[in-house]
Amino acid sequence: MIFFRGVSKTFGRHAVLDDLDLHIERGKITFIIGKSGEGKSVTLKHIIGLMRPDAGTVIVDGVDLGSLGEGELLALRKNFGVLFQQAALFDHLNVFENVLFPLEEQGAGLSRALREQRAEEVLALINMLSVRDKYPGELSTGEKKRVGLARALSSKPAVLLYDEPTTGMDPLVSEMIDKLIVEVNAHDPQMTSVVISHDLKAAMATAERIIMLYKGRGILSGSPQEFRNSSDPVVRQFFAGRVEGPMEFF
Amino acid sequence: MRALPLLSSIHRLVAYLGRLAVELPRQVGLFMLFLGEIFRQLLRRPFRLGSIIKHAEAMGNHSLAIICLTALSTGGVFALQMAGLFKVFSAENMVGGATGLALTTELAPLIGGFVLAGRVGSAMCAEIATMVVREQIDAMEAMGVSPIHYLVVPRLIAAAVVMPLLIGIFMVVGMLGAYSVSIFLFEVDQGIFLEKLVALVGHNEVIKGLRKMFVFALIITVVSCRYGLQAEKGAKGVGVATTNAVIAALLGILFADFVISYMQLRWSL
Numbered sequence: 001m002i003f004f005r006g007v008s009k010t011f012g013r014h015a016v017l018d019d020l021d022l023h024i025e026r027g028k029i030t031f032i033i034g035k036s037g038e039g040k041s042v043t044l045k046h047i048i049g050l051m052r053p054d055a056g057t058v059i060v061d062g063v064d065l066g067s068l069g070e071g072e073l074l075a076l077r078k079n080f081g082v083l084f085q086q087a088a089l090f091d092h093l094n095v096f097e098n099v100l101f102p103l104e105e106q107g108a109g110l111s112r113a114l115r116e117q118r119a120e121e122v123l124a125l126i127n128m129l130s131v132r133d134k135y136p137g138e139l140s141t142g143e144k145k146r147v148g149l150a151r152a153l154s155s156k157p158a159v160l161l162y163d164e165p166t167t168g169m170d171p172l173v174s175e176m177i178d179k180l181i182v183e184v185n186a187h188d189p190q191m192t193s194v195v196i197s198h199d200l201k202a203a204m205a206t207a208e209r210i211i212m213l214y215k216g217r218g219i220l221s222g223s224p225q226e227f228r229n230s231s232d233p234v235v236r237q238f239f240a241g242r243v244e245g246p247m248e249f250f
Numbered sequence: 251m252r253a254l255p256l257l258s259s260i261h262r263l264v265a266y267l268g269r270l271a272v273e274l275p276r277q278v279g280l281f282m283l284f285l286g287e288i289f290r291q292l293l294r295r296p297f298r299l300g301s302i303i304k305h306a307e308a309m310g311n312h313s314l315a316i317i318c319l320t321a322l323s324t325g326g327v328f329a330l331q332m333a334g335l336f337k338v339f340s341a342e343n344m345v346g347g348a349t350g351l352a353l354t355t356e357l358a359p360l361i362g363g364f365v366l367a368g369r370v371g372s373a374m375c376a377e378i379a380t381m382v383v384r385e386q387i388d389a390m391e392a393m394g395v396s397p398i399h400y401l402v403v404p405r406l407i408a409a410a411v412v413m414p415l416l417i418g419i420f421m422v423v424g425m426l427g428a429y430s431v432s433i434f435l436f437e438v439d440q441g442i443f444l445e446k447l448v449a450l451v452g453h454n455e456v457i458k459g460l461r462k463m464f465v466f467a468l469i470i471t472v473v474s475c476r477y478g479l480q481a482e483k484g485a486k487g488v489g490v491a492t493t494n495a496v497i498a499a500l501l502g503i504l505f506a507d508f509v510i511s512y513m514q515l516r517w518s519l
Binding site: 074082084086155 | 380381384385386388389391392393394395396400
């Protein structure tokens with residue numbers, strides 16, 4: 001469904017992605033993991049065409065993103081929902097308006113009443129109807145994440161991308177978000193979920209596929225079980241959470 | 251040993267000039283692309299009337315007091331200076347006409363433009379830059395929404411309408427300041443003050459000033475939004491973008507003022 005073929009991306013002299021090949025399957029929860037600075041968020045931005053590769057191709061549903069103009073890219077992005085690291089809610093809109101935003105802007109062919117009904121449905125799905133009139137500044141970090149998820153879900157995207165959904169969260173909120181990821185996928189089995197994370201516990205508990213990035217390349221792609229049983233020394237070191245080992249930190 | 255610092259300075263100068271030679275055309279090219287995109291998005295639906303009205307209200311209401319204060323002071327001080335000068339030639343009666351002409355064609359759009367660049371332009375830039383820092387622009391693009399269509403176009407239309415109106419108010423209030431100074435401090439005859447004003451300042455002069463402000467409004471908005479959207483991540487990024495936006499807008503206004511004034515004089519536009 002989503003393919004990276006020989007994708008490279010360099011910032012200054014730092015090669016963040018280096019001839020990266022990866023495949024994300026439809027309808028599954030795929031975790032892209034790796035230590036900080038390995039290009040996980042850059043990979044996510046390539047999936048939705050917010051960044052273009054210096055070399056290589058990104059193919060989504062058979063379409064090479066590099067061949068699309070800005071207008072076509074904007075249209076294609078309507079198939080995606082993204083939960084950003086800091087939720088990225090619009091400060092000038094209240095919770096309900098934030099969730100309504102993609103429906104209003106993408107003109108999903110729904111009447112105003114149906115759009116509002118859909119926004120209420122997704123807010124109810126994540127138990128956030130009670131804060132519908134609050135503004136983002138009045139919400140806790142966990143609440144913002146949940147509203148961000150509701151907004152990402154509102155337009156019924158084919159692909160849902162999560163950028164570090166549990167970073168900076170306390171363990172309870174983290175677990176709640178992990179459960180939400182599973183519930184959301186169970187709610188719509190056709191939906192593809194891609195989670196960028198360095199939270200190994202969440203990946204092992206939630207993922208159906210795990211892709212590990214190291215030095216800009218995918219060094220492992222498989223099930224959590226395959227990840228656990230990998231003999232790759234870098235994977236083993238990351239899994240064990242040890243500082244000593246072959247993994248380079250700087 | 252002494253040659254080393256000199257060589258180092260030359261090396262730095264050459265490196266700076268090299269960077270400038272590459273960066274300047276690149277920035278100009280990017281700015282042109284930005285202008286082209288704004289023009290393309292201006293013609294696209296939906297027309298965000300609600301957003302335009304909201305921005306127009308914010309720009310107008312929040313700037314009215316500072317515009318009136320600046321206008322009163324500018325008109326008063328200019329009349330003071332003119333009256334002092336004309337008194338030498340026993341021509342105090344010309345104060346009304348001279349001040350009116352200067353205010354409408356030059357002082358109101360230029361000083362008003364500066365005030366609006368500081369008041370409205372900086373707020374616009376800081377607001378958009380903060381959205382960049384908080385990934386809200388990325389979120390917008392990820393939802394298939396053009397930030398230029400959603401953020402820049404409504405501001406541009408609002409500024410193009412509201413800023414010339416504010417400058418119209420600047421002209422009127424500025425003349426009130428000049429009138430008060432002339433009548434109460436220099437005892438100029440009211441009738442003569444108004445007669446000279448009407449003789450020298452017609453609707454052409456007012457239109458010249460408003461036309462200038464229309465161009466300045468476009469400069470302020472485009473420059474502020476461009477710097478806002480280009481802001482680097484982090485709190486420092488917002489500050490740097492805002493400062494640079496105001497400086498660039500002021501320089502843009504000065505340059506445009508010269509070009510328009512020259513064109514108005516040369517071709518009587």
